[in-house]
Amino acid sequence: MPRTPLFLSALAISLLSACRTGGTVDKGGTDTGAAADGGGSDGGASDGGAGDGGADTAGPVDADGDGYAEDVDCDDADPAVNPGAAEVCDGVDDDCDGLVDEADDSWDASSGGTWYADADGDGYGDPEAPVTACAQPSGTVDDATDCDDTTAAANPAAEEVCDEIDNDCDGD
Numbered sequence: 001m002p003r004t005p006l007f008l009s010a011l012a013i014s015l016l017s018a019c020r021t022g023g024t025v026d027k028g029g030t031d032t033g034a035a036a037d038g039g040g041s042d043g044g045a046s047d048g049g050a051g052d053g054g055a056d057t058a059g060p061v062d063a064d065g066d067g068y069a070e071d072v073d074c075d076d077a078d079p080a081v082n083p084g085a086a087e088v089c090d091g092v093d094d095d096c097d098g099l100v101d102e103a104d105d106s107w108d109a110s111s112g113g114t115w116y117a118d119a120d121g122d123g124y125g126d127p128e129a130p131v132t133a134c135a136q137p138s139g140t141v142d143d144a145t146d147c148d149d150t151t152a153a154a155n156p157a158a159e160e161v162c163d164e165i166d167n168d169c170d171g172d
Contacts, residue, residue: 072096086111089134101134115140122152124169145169 060069066079074096075081085094087104088111101107112134116125119139124146131140147169148154158167166172 091134107134113142115142116144116146117149118146119149120146120152122146122155124155124157125149147171 060071061076062069062073063076064073064079064082066073066082068076068082068084070076073082074093081092081094081096083096085096087094087097087099087101087107089101089107090111091100093100093104095104095106097104097106099105102109102112109132112132113136115131115133115136116127117129117131117139118125118141119129123141123143125141125144126146126149127144129149130144131137136142145156146154147156147166151165154165154167154169156169158169160166160168160170160172
């Protein structure tokens with residue numbers, strides 16, 4: 001019978017030791033991730049905590065809450081940027097494929113603008129030569145009312161003269 005007090009003393013010391021470090025004790029010696037220590041860095045077996053040398057079992061973090069973890073999200077601080085996002089005109093690689101804006105074949109052209117070639121330089125564009133891009137290309141205008149983009153003398157602001165050309169683009 002003298003062994004019983006010694007056994008109880010050892011058990012009490014073991015339990016007190018577990019309480020001081022914040023872990024819980026189970027019969028298998030596994031840390032059950034007690035809430036007091038945030039999931040286990042008290043050295044329990046197989047918890048991935050600092051005390052056991054095991055691998056950290058916490059998964060990747062999704063800091064911006066967009067459904068993509070930091071290991072695949074190219075900007076985990078911006079929820080609009082992730083592998084499932086549409087590429088739009090904003091100077092950012094929105095879909096994390098390494099391509100920006102219209103350099104990406106999958107870019108959303110509706111996010112860009114439409115301009116029209118102005119070959120004669122009169123400030124009026126050819127409705128038959130639209131260009132969709134994120135930024136206005138040189139040699140284009142945002143007007144599509146030029147009836148003859150081969151001559152600056154024919155445009156909606158020109159005065160009609162008797163030369164068999166539709167100078168003012170009114171159809172006559």
